[in-house]
Amino acid sequence: MSxxxxxxxxxxxxxxxxxxxxxxxxxxxPTTMVIYDDYYDQPRQPKVLSVKDQYSLGYSYFxxxxxxxxxxxxxxxxxxxxxxxxxQAQCSLGFCYEKxxxxxxxxxxxxxxxxxxxxxxxxxAQCNLGLCYENxxxxxxxxxxxxxxxxxxxxxxxxxAQSNLGLCYEKxLxxxxxxxxxxxxxxxxxxxxxxxAQCFLGLCYEKxxxxxxxxxxxxxxxxxxAVQGYALAQCSLGFCYEKxxxxxxxxxxxxxxxxxxxxxxxxxAQCNLGLCYEKxxxxxxxxxxxxxxxxxSAAxxxxxxxxxxxxxxxx
Numbered sequence: 001m002s003x004x005x006x007x008x009x010x011x012x013x014x015x016x017x018x019x020x021x022x023x024x025x026x027x028x029x030p031t032t033m034v035i036y037d038d039y040y041d042q043p044r045q046p047k048v049l050s051v052k053d054q055y056s057l058g059y060s061y062f063x064x065x066x067x068x069x070x071x072x073x074x075x076x077x078x079x080x081x082x083x084x085x086x087x088q089a090q091c092s093l094g095f096c097y098e099k100x101x102x103x104x105x106x107x108x109x110x111x112x113x114x115x116x117x118x119x120x121x122x123x124x125a126q127c128n129l130g131l132c133y134e135n136x137x138x139x140x141x142x143x144x145x146x147x148x149x150x151x152x153x154x155x156x157x158x159x160x161a162q163s164n165l166g167l168c169y170e171k172x173l174x175x176x177x178x179x180x181x182x183x184x185x186x187x188x189x190x191x192x193x194x195x196x197a198q199c200f201l202g203l204c205y206e207k208x209x210x211x212x213x214x215x216x217x218x219x220x221x222x223x224x225x226a227v228q229g230y231a232l233a234q235c236s237l238g239f240c241y242e243k244x245x246x247x248x249x250x251x252x253x254x255x256x257x258x259x260x261x262x263x264x265x266x267x268x269a270q271c272n273l274g275l276c277y278e279k280x281x282x283x284x285x286x287x288x289x290x291x292x293x294x295x296x297s298a299a300x301x302x303x304x305x306x307x308x309x310x311x312x313x314x315x
Contacts, residue, residue, distance in 0.1 A: 051080075051081050051084045051085075051086045051089075052081075052086065054077050054080050054081040054084075054086075054089070055077065055078065055081040055086050055088055055089040055092075057077050058073070058074045058075075058076070058077030058078045058081065058089065058092070059074070059092070061073040061074040061077065062074035062078075062092070062102075071096075071101055071102030072102050074096075074102055075093065075096055075101075075102040075103050077089075078092050078093040078096065079093060082113060082116075085116075085120075087116075087117040087120040087121075087122040087125065088117070088122065088124075090113045090114070090116045090117040090120075090122070090125065091113070091114065091117040091122055091124050091125040091128065093113050094109070094110045094111070094112075094113030094114040094117065094125065094128065095110070095128060097109045097110040097113065098110035098128070098132075098137065098138070107137060107138030108138060110132075110138055111129070111132060111138045111139055113125075114128050114129040114132065115129065118149070121152075121156075123152075123153040123156040123157075123158040123161065124153070124158060124160070126149045126150070126152045126153035126156075126158070126161065127149070127150065127153040127158050127160050127161040127164065129149050130145070130146045130147075130148075130149030130150040130153065130161065130164065131146070131164060133145040133146040133149065134146035134164070134168075134173070134174070143168075143173055143174030144174060146168075146173075146174055147165070147168060147174040147175055149161075150164050150165040150168065151165065154185070157192075159188075159189040159192035159193070159194040159197065160189070160194060160196070162185045162186070162188045162189035162192075162194070162197065163185070163186060163189040163194050163196045163197035163200060164196075165185050166181070166182045166183070166184075166185030166186045166189065166197065166200065167182070167200060169181040169182040169185065170182035170200070170204075170209065170210070179204075179209060179210030180210060182204075182209075182210055183201065183204060183209075183210040183211055185197075186200050186201040186204065187201065190221070193224075193228075195224075195225040195228040195229070195230035195233065196225070196230060196232075198221045198222070198224045198225035198228075198230070198233065199221065199222065199225040199230050199232050199233040199236065201221050202217070202218045202219070202220075202221030202222040202225065202233065202236065203218070203236065205217040205218035205221065206218035206236075206240075206245070206246070215245060215246030216246060218240075218246055219237070219240060219246040219247055221233075222236050222237040222240065223237060226257065226260075229260075229264075231260075231261040231264040231265075231266040231269065232261075232266065232268075234257045234258070234260045234261040234264075234266070234269065235257070235258065235261040235266050235268050235269040235272065237257050238253070238254045238255075238256075238257030238258040238261065238269065238272065239254070239272060241253045241254040241257065242254035242272070242276075242281065242282070251281060251282030252282060254276075254281075254282055255273070255276060255282040255283055257269075258272050258273040258276070259273065262293070265296075265300075267296075267297040267300040267301070267302045267305065268297070268302065270293045270294070270296045270297035270300075270302070270305065271293070271294065271297040271302050271304050271305040271308065273293050274289075274290045274291070274292075274293030274294040274297065274305065274308055275290070275308065277289040277290035277293065278290040278308065278312065287312060287315070290308070290312060291308075291309060291312045291313070293305075294306075294308035294309045294312065295309055
């Protein structure tokens with residue numbers, strides 16, 4: 001499975017309170033934060049933040065909530081909380097090491113942190129580690145372990161795990177193919193607003209996979225996911241607008257949606273937009289742009305784009 005199809009949000013633990021406002025804190029060493037008097041602007045007695053507050057402040061820096069976004073500070077605070085056994089901090093820090101957010105990529109550390117959080121029953125860590133086992137990220141590929149971890153997270157209502165496990169049932173990955181279960185899991189995640197599940201369920205309705213074909217529902221689901229910035233949904237919806245599948249043909253919208261997905265590096269959108277520039281579909285013919293898009297897509301292994309590169313190089 002491609003990583004694009006399996007988003008792993010850094011996420012906030014639903015069990016935690018809202019992240020702190022950092023207006024009352026100044027970043028001194030990450031283990032202590034000095035509270036300042038609003039009137040005299042003089043420091044009071046240093047206050048040692050609780051581990052929960054350290055995580056919450058790190059999350060605020062990660063997202064730029066009430067403070068300028070600072071991934072380095074976020075990682076520092078996650079590290080302080082993770083060492084103290086805070087499961088969400090362990091999971092979030094693991095994600096940073098997996099993706100290289102604020103730190104160099106270190107898959108070994110990522111797996112260790114996910115495992116530490118999994119040992120505490122943390123649902124997002126179960127989902128993230130499950131994905132690692134599914135795709136062999138930092139560990140040997142093991143679909144059995146992946147399914148076990150997804151199922152453990154699904155029991156806790158984790159929407160991303162529901163979507164990931166649904167795809168496993170749809171494709172028969174580590175389990176027997178069961179389209180009914182796949183659709184049920186997608187629907188459970190859709191109720192929670194999961195963009196990936198919206199996109200995957202939209203595809204089921206577009207193609208009649210496990211459900212009766214319903215293009216209206218497909219478009220609604222693609223739109224819901226596209227609004228959240230999910231690249232595959234943007235590409236799929238763009239194709240619907242290009243070809244008039246469940247909607248009136250609207251080449252302007254098609255191009256806009258392809259471009260939104262291309263910005264995220266989506267290979268099929270790059271390929272589709274390349275064809276538009278090659279053939280003059282919704283845009284003026286521009287073979288230079290077309291071959292650039294084909295090449296970007298081909299570099300990701302897209303066979304159709306590879307054919308496009310060969311075709312244009314012969315002209």
